[in-house]
Amino acid sequence: MKKVRMGMVGGGKNAFIGAVHRIAAFIDGEIELVCGAFSSDEARSKSSGLSLYLPENRCYASYDEMFETEASLPKTQRMEFVVIVTPNYLHFPIAKAAIENGFHVLSDKPATLNLPEALALASLIKRHECLYGLTHTYNGYPLIKQAKHLIEKGDLGNIVKVVVEYSQGWLASKNDEQSKQASWRLDPEKSGVSCCMGDIGGHAANLAEYVSGLQITDVCADLTSTIVGRTLDDDGTVMLKLSNGAKGVLLASQISLGDENNLKLRIYGDKKSIEWSQLEPNTLWLKSNTEATLQIRAGVGEMCIEAQRAMRTPAGHPEGYLEAFANIYQNFVAQIRAHNNGEQSDNATFDVPGIEEAVRGMAFIENVVMASQSDLKWHPFALDLNQNLPEQN
Numbered sequence: 304m305k306k307v308r309m310g311m312v313g314g315g316k317n318a319f320i321g322a323v324h325r326i327a328a329f330i331d332g333e334i335e336l337v338c339g340a341f342s343s344d345e346a347r348s349k350s351s352g353l354s355l356y357l358p359e360n361r362c363y364a365s366y367d368e369m370f371e372t373e374a375s376l377p378k379t380q381r382m383e384f385v386v387i388v389t390p391n392y393l394h395f396p397i398a399k400a401a402i403e404n405g406f407h408v409l410s411d412k413p414a415t416l417n418l419p420e421a422l423a424l425a426s427l428i429k430r431h432e433c434l435y436g437l438t439h440t441y442n443g444y445p446l447i448k449q450a451k452h453l454i455e456k457g458d459l460g461n462i463v464k465v466v467v468e469y470s471q472g473w474l475a476s477k478n479d480e481q482s483k484q485a486s487w488r489l490d491p492e493k494s495g496v497s498c499c500m501g502d503i504g505g506h507a508a509n510l511a512e513y514v515s516g517l518q519i520t521d522v523c524a525d526l527t528s529t530i531v532g533r534t535l536d537d538d539g540t541v542m543l544k545l546s547n548g549a550k551g552v553l554l555a556s557q558i559s560l561g562d563e564n565n566l567k568l569r570i571y572g573d574k575k576s577i578e579w580s581q582l583e584p585n586t587l588w589l590k591s592n593t594e595a596t597l598q599i600r601a602g603v604g605e606m607c608i609e610a611q612r613a614m615r616t617p618a619g620h621p622e623g624y625l626e627a628f629a630n631i632y633q634n635f636v637a638q639i640r641a642h643n644n645g646e647q648s649d650n651a652t653f654d655v656p657g658i659e660e661a662v663r664g665m666a667f668i669e670n671v672v673m674a675s676q677s678d679l680k681w682h683p684f685a686l687d688l689n690q691n692l693p694e695q696n
């Protein structure tokens with residue numbers, strides 16, 4: 304068995320999430336970084352790669368050069384998958400180039416700049432042998448897996464209400480727009496039709512669907528650009544209808560002063576309810592009107608197999624964001640190994656968010672923006688992945 308070889312696009316010096324990805328990728332010792340195109344600037348890309356101890360000839364000037372050169376290397380040396388950690392507008396062209404050169408893709412979210420690109424990506428993936436994963440990080444928490452398990456086995460009964468919130472305060476003032484991360488997120492050409500809903504609302508929507516096992520079918524939305532001069536939203540509220548008739552609320556905000564990465568999920572059934580917060584990720588509350596509230600702690604007592612697999616340390620030794628991220632990598636690597644062995648390697652089997660989640664995420668963003676601009680109360684977002692695929696050429 305050999306380590307799986309990873310290339311990276313984006314994640315150069317002073318970038319945010321690329322470094323987090325590298326830590327997450329290395330936690331389980333299954334992945335080695337073999338190459339990268341870390342910046343659109345050639346010198347910066349090279350110096351970023353060298354500072355990660357890569358050989359100079361594997362620090363590329365551009366992603367096109369990287370895919371072309373890597374594809375020409377012997378199979379046992381070339382990278383096997385690429386992780387995409389650039390601003391949103393580059394996700395599709397990079398994923399497309401990678402797939403056309405025969406590489407698996409692990410992309411950060413949102414999958415693409417818009418829904419047509421996501422559908423084109425789905426079509427491309429159908430025609431190639433490549434695997435595709437999307438880093439919806441929060442799915443990786445052990446107690447999120449436990450919550451999903453409790454709902455699947457019916458402990459909550461019929462789900463009647465879902466409340467999911469993701470609020471941050473880092474874009475609360477005009478001055479906050481100076482950072483590298485803010486400047487492209489607030490630019491529609493680079494970010495897409497939404498800032499806040501695209502950046503964190505999509506994570507919240509995915510988490511709600513992942514844990515509840517339901518799908519959002521209709522949205523009623525109100526998005527705001529709180530800070531004068533912004534074209535894109537920095538705050539929003541969305542009412543949801545879910546596939547079993549349950550109702551929901553999704554709040555996303557980047558102007559909530561003092562809020563950290565305040566991601567919270569509450570799901571109410573007709574028997575019991577659950578409550579989870581990223582600020583206390585190793586605790587899950589199980590509640591009802593008739594029994595004492597149960598505090599479920601990661602690693603204490605019986606946990607479902609998925610939650611157990613998502614933990615690395617004994618109970619009470621805190622695990623968090625990096626390990627949740629690492630769980631996506633762990634599962635994606637297992638998926639690649641299965642694929643290499645000719646075994647079943649679909650995303651659902653390996654619990655890796657894939658192209659279906661990618662398309663649903665883009666549809667969520669576009670429908671929420673449309674709903675916010677309309678006077679119609681509810682916007683259905685019917686999305687049949689097969690029906691919506693563009694004609695293949």
Ligand SMILES: NC(=O)c1ccc[n+]([C@@H]2O[C@H](COP(=O)([O-])OP(=O)(O)OC[C@H]3O[C@@H](n4cnc5c(N)ncnc54)[C@H](O)[C@@H]3O)[C@@H](O)[C@H]2O)c1
Nearest residue numbers: 313314315318319320340341342343388389391411412440
């Ligand atoms: N999963 C999560 O929890 C999570 C968290 C944060 C960000 N993200 C996503 O990750 C992506 C990056 O966000 P960020 O905050 O790290 O942005 P960033 O601006 O900090 O980093 C972007 C990087 O991409 C590089 N880049 C730009 N154009 C390039 C090109 N043509 N070739 C190679 N590299 C290029 C930049 O030089 C920079 O290194 C975004 O899509 C964002 O939505 C996901």
